[in-house]
Amino acid sequence: ADKGPIKVGILHSLSGTMAISETVLKDTALMAIEEINAKGGVLGRKLEPVVVDPASNWPLFAEKARQLLAADKVAVVFGCWTSVSRKSVLPVFKELNGLLFYPVQYEGEELEKNVFYTGAAPNQQAIPAVEYLMSKAGGGAKRFVLLGTDYVYPRTTNKILRAFLHSKGVADADIMEEYTPFGHSDYQTIVANIKKFASGGKTAVVSTINGDSNVPFYKELGNAGLKATEVPVVAFSVGEEELRGVDAKPLVGHLAAWNYFMSLKNPANAEFKKKWAAYAKSHGVANPEKPLTNDPMEATYIGVNMWKQAVEKAKTTDVDKVIAAMAGQKFAAPSGFTAEMDEKNHHLHKPVLIGEVKADGQFNVVWKTPGPVRAQPWSPFIAGNDQKKDEPDTN
Amino acid sequence: MLEISGLHQYYGSSHILRDVSFTAPQGACTVLLGRNGVGKTTLLRSIMGVTPIRGGAIRLDGVDISQLTPNQRAARGVAYVPQGREIFSRLTVEENLLMGMAVKPAGKARSVPSEIYEMFPVLKEMLRRRGGDLSGGQQQQLAIARALVSDPKLIILDEPTEGIQPSIIKLIGEVIKSLSRRGDLAILLVEQFYDFGRDLADHYLVMSRGSIVRQGLGADMDKDGIRDFVAL
Amino acid sequence: MLRLIVGLAMATIFCAPAAALDRETIARLAGGDAEEQRLALDALVAKRDVAALPFLRDLLADHVRTADDGVFIVEDDHGLDALQRTPVALPAELEEVSTSNSVRLAIEESIAALELASPDPATRLESVKRLQSAELDEARLALIAEAESRERDSAVRDALRQIRALSELQSTHRTVRLAAAKALRASVSGRVREALKARLSVEEDGEIRVALTRSLRNIESSLAVGETLGIVFSGVSLASILLLAALGLAVTYGLMGVINMAHGEMMMIGAYATYVVQNLFRAHLPDHFQYYLAAAAPVAFVVAALVGVVIERLVIRFLYGRALETLLATWGVSLILMQTVRTIFGAQNVQVENPAWMSGRLFVTDNLELPYNRVVIILFSLAVLLLVSFLLARTRLGLFVRAVTQNRTMAKCVGVDSSRIDTIAFALGSGIAGLAGVALSQVGNVGPDLGQHYIVDSFMVVVLGGVGQLAGAVYAALGLGVAGKIFENLVGAVLAEIGLLVFLIVFIQKRPQGLFALGGRQAD
Amino acid sequence: MNEATEMSSGVALYLDDVQVTFDGFRALRGLSLSIDVGELRCIIGPNGAGKTTMMDVITGKTRPDTGQVFFGRSLDLTKMNEPQIAAAGIGRKFQKPTVFEHLTVFENLELAVKADKSVRASLFRRISGEAIDRIGELLETVELADKAQERAGLLSHGQKQWLEIGMLLAQRPLLLLLDEPVAGMTDHETKRTAELLQTLAGQHSIMVVEHDMEFVAAIARKVTVLHEGAVLAEGPLSEVQSDERVIEVYLGR
Amino acid sequence: MLHVPPSPTLARRLFDRRGWCAFALGAAVIFIVAPFANLATAEASMLHLSDASIALAGKLFCYAMLALAMDLVWGYAGILSLGHGVFFALGGYAFGMYLMRQIGHDGSYHADLPDFMVFLDWKAFPWFWAFTDHFAYAIALAILAPAALAFAFGFFAFRSRIKGVYFSIITQALTYAMMLLFFRNETGFGGNNGFTDFKRILDYPLATPQTRIILFMLSGASLLLLLLVSRFIVTSKLGRVLTAIREAESRVMFCGYDTLSYKLAIWTFSAAICGLAGALYVPQVGIINPSEMSPAASIEIAIWTAVGGRGTLIGPLVGAVVVNGAKSLFTAAIPEYWLFFLGLLFVLVTLLLPKGVIGLVDAPRWPRIALPFPRKERAS
């Protein structure tokens, strides 16, 4: 009936500490929307993005979410990066029955009817990465340093990993767990301690360092001469954008596990990169001379497109109907695989890829799963989760 | 020579200086007396340019300096010994003295002329001590010394003897006398200490409620009954 | 004479099995999967095929490309045939050879193994060192035994002996084990320590146990020296960063009393200036890229100082004597500066490279190597410190700055153009912050938020030292840096940071005016 | 008045061998002094002799390195902090006039006036009529009645001096310490101050530091000369004035 | 003798007529107009006040309380705290514990313990969670915990005569250390995710307009009450002593005041206000996490206070509302450029309005203090 545009909310921090990561996601969402509009929109209606800046401030996230849903009456929101921002807006989405697409890898342990998770759950990133490190091809690591920023996502991921390592027969003595405060910028001691720990046998570092600490960490790794051939570091929060700030030459060989890399060679990715480069240039996105794509951008792109498909299937933007229509949606993702929304658990089936850093800051994919992996939001490595239903509660 | 004519000054809406006019000639010491709160300090601050004036002219050697900033006035040879000393408390005594020579070109201001230590020997003992640590009287001596080292054309002193021991007051009296005798310097001295003022005054001025109400030659002060006049 | 003979002998050995590298091996190395590559490498090492060295090095440096009709080496667009190493025309379709970490490790170790036969003792020593941390199989152990037997250089021979001893710790012969345990005494390696520990836990022979324990104790004490020095060094290095971050603030806040919340943004501007200079060098003076920092430092100083001038003229100058209000205004300024940079350069970090001369390490002991960039920053902060203290303590300008900031009115009355001095002082403080930005760009991220991370730390250093006390800031930075690193080693980074803050709170109770309290009367 | 401050011994203040050192500089070198109840004592001495430092020690602002300071019979001032000392009955006028510049003249006196100075009283108690009368009197005494509602920061130097004297009187201390009370006052006002102190003496013990010898002559019964942190001479003014050493270091010829 | 007029009544002392009118108007809006416009008007109506506005206004009231607390210590006693966020957050956490318990079995894990504890594998509540299932206890804790921390911290700091920036910096260190501590999962407060997903308060569901408007009114009532109490404090002699301490603390001591207890009293009271504000804030915004303890958050409180006008009580309230209101508005209207505007606002306010925004109106010509003395003209 309504022929006016469909409003779409974009809830990413454009200022404050998270702007560094989230700004491009706003631009990616805008790009996807523009692309959809160019092809005639959805259900014959144009999409109208409503951009707000929650400024890396969690209560502000909740306020903005409420505003988007209640005042702007958006049909869907693409947004959030940190888990805490997602947790902060969740009650609002539940109360107002909104729809959120969350594009970032996270610690799991959550399944909400109003949210679709297009980033990785721990089993789609962390566990395969560690398995790889233990394999012969990955260097056959026997000892592990679990290094993270001191907050929920790293702590949880490491808890899961520790349980996983135990299941593989790794003793606690062979695991070193270390945390640094947010924004920590001096990694001399930690790198020295890693060196020391590594003298006890083939060691790999699993880094869940988040945000601004990565650059100083990698710079220190390079300076201390800790090479990937000796002690490889696999990171879950370091992608092309994060490496933009570091000279990658000393880091060659260190690893990252994602569901997408910019360096993937396939037609879907080639087109995605081309679109992004063109968009960045025409819209004055910063750094147009070096347009990078990364995993959360891909997840955002998948999210926008899948939502569009679901709306078309449901023939309405009504949230409950769109949620129902989301089940089983497929999208030929830039990763080269067809991403599929699980029938039940609101997470994507995604391939897991492991890449090694190259001198130009791109990743050389050295390992990948044969096909998409189904997400386990409730990690089997956390006690009691075996009782959890693999779908959102209905109430 | 300092000439003040028709000076008016206000703090907010209260009229502090009302049409003040007088001259302080070169080679002479002009003493300004008046009860507490009549506006003596305000007058000196106006001459120095620290408080803005509302009207009138301040001429130094015939040039109106009333639009200049304090540092420009200092550069033209005005030196000021303020009430309350206002020394640089975290600078050493020596640095305070060097600051007194700020108007001089750098080359001529590397060290403090030693005459000053003859006048105030205590300063020499305390060169490295921070100004703020000195006793009240020592600070007052430092403030006077700081004004003198700039070789001013006009020196204005606001109750310079406050807190100083009698023997040094005598000494300061002699210094002021010799300076005024030298002939190239105009001295304007605000003083409550009548005897001290009288002994030094070539001219005197009496201020009351912001106006100059009496003036005359220093030698006539007793005769004019100024001591009692000020007391009223 | 003897040397000559040895040299000749070596040369013969070195040349003997040469030129065994063939196209098939090359194809396996360049085109095979990881397993295939490893097997090919083993074969090369087994054949002592030193002729393969150049190709292996190219492989490691990512210079090898494959095409349908062969393997090529590509360097700066020139193509070489992989075997003959003669120039050839390159086919249009080339594929990169992908080497994973484990393959690169195998290549590195194979190169080292082959270079044990190098005529240059220094190269041989390097190779031995490289092999000390390798997992060695039978073939390679044999290679090492062989090398040891012909080695004349005592340093290299000792090193080889240690490698052998390490494997011989597991020998079934008692005497061999005993000799090995004794031979390892002189080692300074964590790996050896771990191996000794492991052996000690299973060894039953009393005499060997004694030897093991003795060697272990020896190694541990030599390692401890390095470790302790390492902690001190990292503390000093952290202190140098803190000091740099604080020095500018010591001027704008410590002396001028401006609660300068935009101080961090001045550092950020310095870092971005470094970035821009780096890019200009890369674009216009690529041959002199190594020296870009030398140009970046003055540029960063000037740019930050100019921004400081603008801020002082437009904002700060109306706020002297209203210190607390400067907090508000400079907070606003910092928001504007951050958003400006975000608009111009984007919200993401930008990349600032260490020049090559800063990216090595200074070797001190086997377990203590000092990264050059840290050493350079320590020296740089010392230089800036000297510059600032000279300017403030020894020059007339410094005297005027201090006087103006203590008593602005009286400074004017003695003839100082206080507004000029204010501008200069603020510009100086900002410029120094800019210099700090240059240093920070070498160790941390360069992004719009850079400054926000340092603002708390820099105020802490200035205040802990005692406001207005340059020397205090130095001691405060050293204290916080070294104490922080010691804490970190004891309780980890998070608790260390908390501990340091608690320490600060407690410390100020003891010295309520900072380390270098202005004693005396002017205190209140 | 409690047991400890009871003055029955006849001695109001007693300093014994007090030493104070600043960064190696010995400002007080074994200063001993005692003041009787109801006495008006003048302290003179060269600039830097340690007069202000001595007052700092008595009021708890500076802790002596060694030595004892007793108030009354048994109150050891070196073990007390400033408010305790003030509460025990010692009031002080500073050398540099210090008043609360942002408060009005009235409010300055209100804060000083003797009353319950606990937090609770300040919050809930209204100012008593008696206190208001007392402030009124004081305003008259210091001739600032017409400035009662003016901010103290706007007063001239001399007026601040008076205000501070007023605040001191408002506290009704047992012992008054006055550091150069007439500096910057006109001769007339100096005379008035002298009269004021004369009337106060007897009920109060008073210690005055001054360089104005006329003023000293007007009030002094007994004079103590301090020099380099210790007592140089003590006695009636005339005696002290003719002491060669005093003339040498202080009065000049 | 001077003529002594009768001293003013308490009411006159707190506000003058205009002040009381404004106060009554504020109360009317909070208790009558806003609830009516929110609940009793149609959504399309011109007069309708949306749920989002009510939620926003409730949040602003809490910020205003913070600014008021800051003004008491900074504007009056001259103690600049760069750590008030910690008291706010503690209040929030204390009340958050109650809200977490009210979730009952409705969390993701349907367990006895809050989700984050389940997922850290904890089997029982840590000791400091004891009794937090009682509303009254939680409220008391929200006020007393920050007050107790402030008291202990203030006691040592003031006793050591820590003043000025030295004090400011250690308060900053305090809040920063607490933030790091609360970030850790082990500390027992949900790590950086903090507490979220609240469902009920006193067994009433949180996510209803009725509950929200009640929380809004409670916040408004607390703000008005605290304003009165604060006026009572600053117009008493205590207020004058604080001002005097700000100017010359040692002189106040020589007058016989134990400045330690004065500073401690106002400091602790201020922290308690923050605690209450935090307790009201958390159910309204639905989250409490350690970022409230970040140094920047505390600096912002000082900024609101300065923008509004220090030492006026009413100014800081205005400042908190203006700054945060502007933030809410601009982040939606001009998301890419709002920082320029906010930054410019701060700069311009400082330069052009030295007395803060409130200086524009110069409104509260409230009697400075109750003075029995005639103004100048009568005396002469």
Ligand SMILES: Nc1ncnc2c1ncn2[C@@H]1O[C@H](COP(=O)(O)OP(=O)(O)OP(=O)(O)O)[C@@H](O)[C@H]1O
């Ligand atoms: N900043 C100011 N604002 C308003 N009034 C002021 C200010 N400074 C001084 N006054 C008033 O101006 C008058 C003159 O003050 P001034 O300091 O010039 O007096 P004075 O003659 O130097 O007195 P004294 O002998 O006490 O030093 C006084 O009544 C004083 O209250």
Ligand SMILES: Nc1ncnc2c1ncn2[C@@H]1O[C@H](COP(=O)(O)OP(=O)(O)OP(=O)(O)O)[C@@H](O)[C@H]1O
């Ligand atoms: N904090 C300090 N550091 C160093 N020297 C100090 C300090 N305080 C005081 N002095 C020195 O101690 C001596 C005594 O000072 P004090 O102020 O007691 O003298 P005074 O007798 O009051 O002198 P005046 O008559 O000038 O007021 C002086 O020489 C002074 O320079």
Ligand SMILES: NC(N)=O
């Ligand atoms: N979900 C994360 N990466 O915080």
Ligand SMILES: [Mg+2]
């Ligand atoms: Mg005067």
Ligand SMILES: [Mg+2]
């Ligand atoms: Mg003195």
